[in-house]
Amino acid sequence: xxxxxxxxxxxxxxxxxxxxxxxxxxxxxxxxxxxxxxxxxxxxxxxxxxxxxxxxxxxxxxxxxxxxxxxxxxxxxxxxxxxxxxxxxxxxxxxxxxxxxxxxxxxxxxxxxxxxxxxxxxxxxxxxxxxxxxxxxxxxxxxxxxxxxxxxxxxxxxxxxxxxxxxxxxxxxxxxxxxxxxxxxxxxxxxxxxxxxxxxxxxxxxxxxxxxxxxxxxxxxxxxxxxxxxxxxxxxxxxxxxxxxxxxxxxxxxxxxxxxxxxxxxxxxxxxxxxxxxxxxxxxxx
Amino acid sequence: xxxxxxxxxxxxxxxxxxxxxxxxxxxxxxxxxxxxxxxxxxxxxxxxxxxxxxxxxxxxxxxxxxxxxxxxxxxxxxxxxxxxxxxxxxxxxxxxxxxxxxxxxxxxxxxxxxxxxxxxxxxxxxxxxxxxxxxxxxxxxxxxxxxxxxxxxxxxxxxxxxxxxxxxxxxxxxxxxxxxxxxxxxxxxxxxxxxxxxxxxxxxxxxxxxxxxxxxxxxxxxxxxxxxxxxxxxxxxxxxxxxxxxxxxxxxxxxxxxxxxxxxxxxxxxxxxxxxxxxxxxxxxxxxxx
Amino acid sequence: xxxxxxxxxxxxxxxxxxxxxxxxxxxxxxxxxxxxxxxxxxxxxxxxxxxxxxxxxxxxxxxxxxxxxxxxxxxxxxxxxxxxxxxxxxxxxxxxxxxxxxxxxxxxxxxx
Numbered sequence: 001x002x003x004x005x006x007x008x009x010x011x012x013x014x015x016x017x018x019x020x021x022x023x024x025x026x027x028x029x030x031x032x033x034x035x036x037x038x039x040x041x042x043x044x045x046x047x048x049x050x051x052x053x054x055x056x057x058x059x060x061x062x063x064x065x066x067x068x069x070x071x072x073x074x075x076x077x078x079x080x081x082x083x084x085x086x087x088x089x090x091x092x093x094x095x096x097x098x099x100x101x102x103x104x105x106x107x108x109x110x111x112x113x114x115x116x117x118x119x120x121x122x123x124x125x126x127x128x129x130x131x132x133x134x135x136x137x138x139x140x141x142x143x144x145x146x147x148x149x150x151x152x153x154x155x156x157x158x159x160x161x162x163x164x165x166x167x168x169x170x171x172x173x174x175x176x177x178x179x180x181x182x183x184x185x186x187x188x189x190x191x192x193x194x195x196x197x198x199x200x201x202x203x204x205x206x207x208x209x210x211x212x213x214x215x216x217x218x219x220x221x222x223x224x225x226x227x228x229x230x231x232x233x234x235x236x237x238x239x240x241x242x243x244x245x246x247x248x249x250x251x252x253x254x255x256x257x258x259x260x261x262x263x264x265x266x267x268x269x270x271x272x273x274x275x276x277x278x279x280x281x282x283x284x285x286x
Numbered sequence: 287x288x289x290x291x292x293x294x295x296x297x298x299x300x301x302x303x304x305x306x307x308x309x310x311x312x313x314x315x316x317x318x319x320x321x322x323x324x325x326x327x328x329x330x331x332x333x334x335x336x337x338x339x340x341x342x343x344x345x346x347x348x349x350x351x352x353x354x355x356x357x358x359x360x361x362x363x364x365x366x367x368x369x370x371x372x373x374x375x376x377x378x379x380x381x382x383x384x385x386x387x388x389x390x391x392x393x394x395x396x397x398x399x400x401x402x403x404x405x406x407x408x409x410x411x412x413x414x415x416x417x418x419x420x421x422x423x424x425x426x427x428x429x430x431x432x433x434x435x436x437x438x439x440x441x442x443x444x445x446x447x448x449x450x451x452x453x454x455x456x457x458x459x460x461x462x463x464x465x466x467x468x469x470x471x472x473x474x475x476x477x478x479x480x481x482x483x484x485x486x487x488x489x490x491x492x493x494x495x496x497x498x499x500x501x502x503x504x505x506x507x508x509x510x511x512x513x514x515x516x517x518x519x520x521x522x523x524x525x526x527x528x529x530x531x532x533x534x535x536x537x538x539x540x541x542x543x544x545x546x547x548x549x550x551x552x553x554x555x556x557x558x559x560x561x562x563x564x565x566x567x568x569x570x571x572x573x574x575x576x
Numbered sequence: 577x578x579x580x581x582x583x584x585x586x587x588x589x590x591x592x593x594x595x596x597x598x599x600x601x602x603x604x605x606x607x608x609x610x611x612x613x614x615x616x617x618x619x620x621x622x623x624x625x626x627x628x629x630x631x632x633x634x635x636x637x638x639x640x641x642x643x644x645x646x647x648x649x650x651x652x653x654x655x656x657x658x659x660x661x662x663x664x665x666x667x668x669x670x671x672x673x674x675x676x677x678x679x680x681x682x683x684x685x686x687x688x
Contacts (some may be wrong), residue, residue, distance in 0.1 A: 009297055009298075009324070009327070010297015010298055010461055011296060011297030012297070012298060015486070039462050039463070040295075040296065040462060040463075040486075040489075040490055040493075042486040042490075045485050045486055078388070078392065080345070080386055080387050080388045081387070099385050099387055100366060101366055101367075101385065101387030102364070102366055102389065103364075103387055103388065103392060106364065106389075107389075107392060107393075140463075140493075143465055172461075173324040173325065174425075174427055175324060175425065175428065175429060175430055176428060176429075176430050179428050195544050195548060196330045196547050196548060196550065197302065197325075197330060200327055200330060201325050204427070207427055208427050208428065211427060211428075225541055225544045226544050226545075226547075227548050247541075249539065252511065252539065253514055253515060255484055256482075256483055256484035256487075256514045256515035257485070257515060257518075258485040258486075
């Protein structure tokens with residue numbers, strides 16, 4: 001079972017929910033938490049433990065071989081991403097701009113651009129208490145988050161048996177990386193704040209998950225601050241409101257220290273139990 | 287004309303609330319640009335009228351002409367993004383998956399594929415409640431936020447400032463450290479960082495500062511929610527000092543940020559004089575540095 | 577020596593565009609021929625990605641030896657310029673092309 005945790009904007013509590021829910025559920029069953037916010041992976045600041053496995057993740061990029069190259073410029077003209085240029089009698093490839101479409105390589109008349117592996121990021125697997133944790137981190141300067149997310153999900157699929165509960169901490173926003181992270185999920189939890197910003201952004205996220213035809217529910221974080229717009233919206237549109245995490249300064253403090261909340265704050269545990277009850281009721285977990 | 291860009295690295299630090307308040311303080315002397323196009327929220331506080339809008343295209347997308355397609359499958363065989371599937375007796379593009387590389391266009395034996403401009407969103411030129419103007423944008427679902435839309439919003443804001451003889455452009459910058467934020471920073475006279483003293487906030491701020499240093503743009507920093515973790519706040523201040531980022535002040539955790547937002551107001555319009563005075567002082571300091 | 581300036585318009589009196597990749601114009605001064613030319617680069621707005629390398633390419637085609645700009649090129653553009661042996665000077669963001677040229681001659685700009 002795969003559950004993706006997402007939000008329309010950053011800073012609404014996505015990482016807080018992912019880490020706490022995963023760590024809590026791991027006390028009772030097999031759970032793996034995966035941080036797919038590969039540009040700014042922050043779950044690892046809350047989930048410690050020893051690294052038990054580490055691997056580089058690659059993407060394919062063309063590597064220029066000068067030998068037979070006719071300097072015909074075809075590769076440069078083919079590339080829609082400006083990832084290839086010619087400097088005097090040299091062909092230069094910009095790995096960060098390359099989308100690995102293979103067009104230049106396979107259409108080169110002299111096979112002068114074979115595809116080679118280039119490091120895209122690093123995947124680390126950790127074990128913390130009973131929780132398995134995997135995070136991938138994009139190399140600095142790399143912009144291709146989507147292939148790293150896709151390969152990380154492949155790793156999870158291969159390495160963890162299907163009876164594992166798989167929780168994905170997704171990238172913020174509603175653009176391609178977020179879609180890549182939620183498109184294979186069985187259920188999506190959207191977390192937001194009861195404020196005008198939160199309300200505006202969660203509606204965008206709802207549009208995305210609807211377009212992807214996903215089952216989903218909403219959690220309100222910092223409940224009690226702001227207004228009732230999100231709650232009314234959920235009622236009106238028959239969206240399950242899974243939990244309301246209260247607004248407490250103590251939560252902000254523990255978060256700032258990199259601590260998990262559920263063992264310290266009973267209200268948080270109570271709300272996590274609500275989420276669990278919902279998921280069980282829907283047959284999404286045992 | 288000068289340009290100030292406000293960025294934060296991480297979401298939820300109060301960047302947009304502060305930027306909207308600065309926009310209010312700058313009033314008629316300033317044009318505001320919302321380049322946080324992934325989560326464009328500033329319009330919720332500044333009451334834009336959406337008077338002018340224009341479609342925005344970025345990149346390409348493949349399109350298969352059903353009447354010409356012979357269903358040979360050459361395109362699907364080479365597509366690395368699983369963006370082409372067989373549908374009845376022709377092939378079809380799955381738009382969400384298409385990267386716009388154009389490989390299929392080059393291999394189609396009967397020229398049934400064309401590359402069309404990809405509509406990714408809209409940008410707007412609006413009058414706002416300060417009497418001045420704001421340039422902002424909205425990205426479509428699943429659209430890729432590239433530097434191009436950010437560059438467009440900034441460019442239109444600058445053109446408007448020049449045309450109307452305004453002294454300042456204030457930019458609400460993009461999150462993260464990728465292409466959009468680089469585009470937000472490009473051409474700035476001053477960067478204002480809004481940080482928070484959480485371990486993830488410190489982590490993200492460090493990455494953003496590395497980026498700013500590369501471009502050698504003068505920068506200053508406001509620490510929001512400073513009393514949430516005083517130890518981390520001290521660590522942040524030391525880090526700023528070591529990296530020659532001017533620290534212009536701290537704001538304590540204050541729920542009136544959210545309460546003002548809930549009423550659709552900037553801090554300056556909300557009934558918390560202490561907080562409004564604080565923001566006013568920070569704005570004066572920013573103008574001094576500029 | 578050929579010196580290129582990123583600029584917001586044509587000619588000596590244009591303001592320097594602090595941006596490199598998405599600069600609107602490139603003003604090029606050929607010291608030997610005492611000749612000033614302007615290249616309109618506004619089409620660069622249509623590029624979603626890789627504006628920097630593309631603008632760099634123009635400088636190489638023009639056989640420019642020195643670039644004067646505001647904030648400095650990004651990583652990819654910097655690679656092209658380095659390979660093409662173009663020296664980059666930054667910090668001319670608030671000046672006109674003429675003032676930037678004087679500053680360059682007096683050694684007042686920072687090498688990138």
